[in-house]
Amino acid sequence: MLFNSWEFLILLLITLLCFYAIPRCAAQKCIQTTIFITASAVFYAWEDWRLLALLVISCGGNAAATVHILSKKIRGDEAGAHFWVKMAIILNLALLGLFKYAGLVVSSIPGIPQNWVDWVCSIPLPIGISFYTFHGISMVVDMSRGKVHAYDQMLQTESKVKLYSTTMRDMGLYLLMFPQLIAGPIIKAHYFWPQIKAKLWNNIDWARALRYLITGYFFKMVVADNLSPVTEVLTSSEFITRTDGATLLMILLGYSIQIFADFGGYSMIAIGLAALFGYRFPINFNFPYISTSLTQFWQRWNMTLSAWLRDYLYIPLGGNRKGAARTYINLFLVMFLGGLWHGADWKFALWGSMHGLVLAIERFIGNTSWGKRLRIPQWISIPYCFIIVCALWTTFLMPNIDTVYLFFHQVCTHFSCSPAAFIMNPSIYSVCLYASFIVIYHIWGWWRENKQRHQPVHRGTLSFRGACIYGFMLFMILTNSGPQCGFVYFQF
Amino acid sequence: MSRKSRNLWLCICALAVCAACFAVQGLTFHQLESRKARMVSPIFLDITMIRLQNVHKLTGDAVIMGSSMTERLFASQKTAVIGVPSSSFLAGLQVMKGAVNFPPGTTYIVEINNLFNGIYEPVLEETSKWSFRTFRNSKHFSIAAKPSNLLLSIAYAIAKPQISSDQSFDISDEAIQQPQDISAALLPTENELKEWRDIISGIEQIQQVNKGKICFACLPTLAPGDGLEAYNKACKLAKHLNLPVLNYNTDYWRNKLEFTDQRHLNSARSSTLRFRDIVARDARNCSK
Known part of the structure; x- marks a missing residue:
């Protein structure tokens, strides 16, 4: 159901x-x-x-x-x-x-x-x-x-x-x-x-329940479901072969947004439903696309899975207590198994391994003396992380490694397309429109983290501005939801 | 004010905002409907919006029934259009049953490209559930129940520069299309007649129940050989039923009209609308 x-x-x-x-x-x-x-x-x-x-x-x-x-x-x-x-x-x-x-x-x-x-x-x-x-x-x-x-x-x-x-x-x-x-x-x-x-x-926390339910359904039904028909073409080699690289990258961006909206939306709905029954679930996504490193990304994306892997796999394996080399191996191994957990296919193992590799590299750099002194501005580090995550979604989405190769080959060799064709492409249009909601959401998250750090956040009550936003989202759910699609993570 | 009552008031406030959005949407629809010509664009999402917007209000003494190739033609006061994407004449009949009823004597122009498609149970079943929701994974929604694409359409209409002027031709300039001579066509076999039973029954239903006149039409397409098999079959069926066939899939029309892709007419061009009127005029003249 x-x-x-x-x-x-x-x-x-x-x-x-x-x-x-x-x-x-x-x-x-x-x-x-x-x-x-x-x-x-x-x-x-x-x-x-x-x-x-x-x-x-x-x-x-x-x-x-x-x-x-x-x-x-x-x-x-x-x-x-x-x-x-x-x-x-x-x-x-x-x-x-x-x-x-x-x-x-x-x-x-x-x-x-x-x-x-x-x-x-x-x-x-x-x-x-x-x-x-x-x-x-x-x-x-x-x-x-x-x-x-x-x-x-x-x-x-x-x-x-x-x-x-x-x-x-x-x-x-x-x-x-x-x-x-x-x-x-x-x-x-x-x-x-x-x-x-x-x-x-x-004792029902109505504010929490409604907040999460409306946002979750909005993410899933308005953003993810509307993007789903646009991005599913990326699984077709034939489509990739006859499409220019710029368009392919835009559709990949759409998929990155879709998978967040889909899984993030599901998690929010779950939190809201649990609140209706008096249970409190931890948040599962914390604005993952404003992460400044892949290490931080995994502290923000599917947080409960990351915490599970940390507590029941990484730490029992020795965590970071057995030296630097063992730490890198553990990181890699945990991400490899985490990737394989997503699906019984070597492409998921590859996806996890690539994440593990980058995590190990980041940890290695962080352990060096110059790495400790390194301060990268957010306008570089956020795009760096986002690009890596998006690029790695290709192994997650596409049916096999050949298709992934074809995708990057097409992007590198047939990148350009006429501006008119690009603008008139309805897929690009859909991606821009529906991605904008998630971009705004992340900008708000970034602003809240960076600018409101020292201001108290009043949780448990809604503000008037919040009520207006939730009212608008409710309207969008009722009128602008896309074709009903299953949740991406149901296959796992 | 306690936390609970504050939350309650804010929930009411959220619902009020939601209701206000519905009101704004209603007004926007009204505005768009009255200025629909401005919304005509090559983006299929807009096309859908306009097509479905008019589905309950179809009028005229001719109706063109077909697939997505037909839907590009748009409806006018005189000529109705029922284009069911990816589907067929029979699916069009189903839509018509639920939505519109034409007076006796109406000319029914059946697009032959997809005349024989979609006669299978799943397609028809899907169509009967259509009721202006997603249709077979294509993005076609009703403006009233599912204006998913309204947002896209409005933003697009604002962002997009005005549609460039059309190459014009006038309906009066065009020679009347003579019905295709199908005397050389073979008669259908028993098996074919059995297979086309539902189509024949649909045609008879239009003739007998709706008292309509029928004519088959082959719409222009750039795809080489596209619909050739269907065309040959349509000629057989037309010969069996003694119906006229109009063929617009000729070099003349392919050069005259513009296409968004290999198959579909460019609905942004007013020439497409004039073409619709020409088809309706020719069909009125020759339909039986």
Whole structure:
């Protein structure tokens, strides 16, 4: 089910009504959680109910591991807890490996019969598996690290049945919760668990919810969906061959804007929806296109994924504690795996590797004595970062490396086109128009960061100017949305 | 004022701004509609806007039905135009069913380029759901329900210099197009008739239910061989149904008119509009 569909709107309204209709009682939390899980299951199973089976396996396995980890820890059996952590991680990675990477691995090994390869490649990719797998890992790791204390008392006093049912329900909510089920944000267990409690209608942060919902839907339906038909041509080699470089670059710019508006919009909608149910999700994008370096870009783009990779991969690998060379390798490795996480295709691995390489180079320069003294003005560093990010989106978007090569070859050899043809091109026109919203958004972000640094920001209330802007965005959503497209990150 | 009541007032304020935007939009539509000639441009987004703007208000004693090639012709008071991009005569019929009703005696000019396209179930099903939303991934929306392109169009109209003057020709200068001699055409086979059952039924429906007169027309295109197969098939069908065929896909018309691409007429040129009137005039004279 898509956030921008009528079915979802109906589901949301029904869920909200049922969720807050529960009177205050001892079982309020339990019933509300069950309602939320049921709605999430409907949301997830809308296209194909069989997908739920996998979620149940993931949820059950992680819940069982969690209970074992907690009981082992209470008894001081660290080795036992560690064993269950490993088991849970193996379960999560096995699911991910089987459904996402088996095809890639099998097709990369020479000598395997083609019919085997075809069979393995035909295994469908369950939507959102990358996200709920990461959630599952976060859950068991945070439990083992003692970051979640929700069940400390229950372990001492309650029966095993009660303990299992509670962890299963909470885990179900954590994994299934529909605002973040399919494409994040990836919320860490220690951030989420304290929020699982009875919710009251009066406590809804309406300002936050509406602000994020309107902006998110605007980004997705007005900007991303209108740019989608313009940029999808970049996947065609034939189109690239017969188009001039200037136009291709403009369309690539359009894609860079589109992917931000699409994923950023999705994350904002998720934050807004969570706020409607009394949950607070962390922001996932913080004006990424005003980053002054790629290092900063990854602190602003898909922030929850970056934080997950840092906490559960980069730091366990040694982070920056094992010398400079190891730090560079770790950076590269994390980005390589992060790239591969995006999709079971070597082009994503290449995309991640290129990011990792640039991150390592930036870190190397930053570690040198002259690098530490280096002060690059923002009017150079922001375009530098933006150009690298845009250029690397080509590997992300295009079907194969040959097409990427063709793209850059065309840009270098057939750049120029007649100004008249350039101006009259409707694609250029669409890119300029819809990109302008995101450019303005980033200029505002830059201004807020640089000029308002010392002024207090009043959060939680809307200003009159803000109300006018949100009113305008609402109008645009209702009247100027593009053709309904799925979210780009759903494929991951 | 408490935080909650302040937020409530600001939400009302946001809704008021939204409502004001709708009002401004309504006025803009009205203005654009009254000055639609100024909005004619080679950008397909504008074309769509004008075409759909008039879909409920089609009038005249002739209607040209076809695909995106037809939609470039635009409607006038005397000649209606129903151009359904990427689709066909049957899709046009579906649009017409829901939107307009012409008086008995109207001449229906069926563009043959896409006469046989889009007869398949998915296309028709898609068209029936069209209701002025996205049509088969093309950017065609209604101005009333989905003026996605209004923003583009207005900005474009402001930014773009005025359209240069057209090469002019007058309808009275043009010799009347004689209907194509199709006596040499083969008669369709049983299989073909079976395959074209829906098209024939649509044509009969126009003749019997709408009491309309029908004529096939082949519109000019620069694409070599484009529509040749459809043209031959149309001649067979026309012979079977005893209908006239007008052929404008000749060097004369290709030289006379301008094209935005290989297929489509340049709708920014008023010559295109005059061409429409010529087609309507010829069809009125020969339709049955």
